[in-house]
């Protein structure tokens with residue numbers, strides 16, 4: 334992600350999340366040494382993005398989203414594969430993420446990649462209120 338990508342990302346973010354990140358949150362990701370966002374583009378148009386934090390031998394997927402009109406084209410799979418590559422290169426042992434139990438599409442995506450449910454954080458999400466499922470995938474001795 335470059336600074337110039339942020340406006341397009343924020344437009345997608347506002348369409349697809351009930352509690353979207355503002356532009357400033359993405360700007361902070363640019364300024365961080367251990368956090369980052371990658372984008373998917375088709376003919377120069379941003380179609381999706383994914384973010385992660387890499388620290389202390391672990392990776393956290395912070396965000397993944399695909400514009401509704403580009404879904405079902407394996408864009409999320411490509412983004413997640415790239416995040417896994419980044420995590421492995423940084424020598425991470427695990428990758429974690431949080432997901433709403435009602436988010437079947439995302440849970441299917443994560444299950445497909447071998448993530449498993451670790452535990453639930455009651456009342457973690459606010460708008461609308463919902464628990465979070467914490468999922469993890471081991472990055473060592475498999476695949």
Ligand SMILES: CC(C)(COP(=O)(O)OP(=O)(O)OC[C@H]1O[C@@H](n2cnc3c(N)ncnc32)[C@H](O)[C@@H]1OP(=O)(O)O)[C@@H](O)C(=O)NCCC(=O)NCCS
Nearest residue numbers: 349397398399404405406407408409410432438439441442
């Ligand atoms: C979840 C999301 C990122 C998937 O993006 P996508 O580019 O359409 O996904 P892909 O085409 O790469 O599909 C990957 C896998 O996800 C699952 N999946 C994707 N869309 C699905 C749907 N509507 N219903 C069920 N499973 C779905 C499937 O397992 C699929 O693999 P398959 O087609 O081989 O069965 C997209 O729906 C999205 O942006 N949702 C809103 C934001 C969001 O919820 N992000 C996750 C926050 S934790």
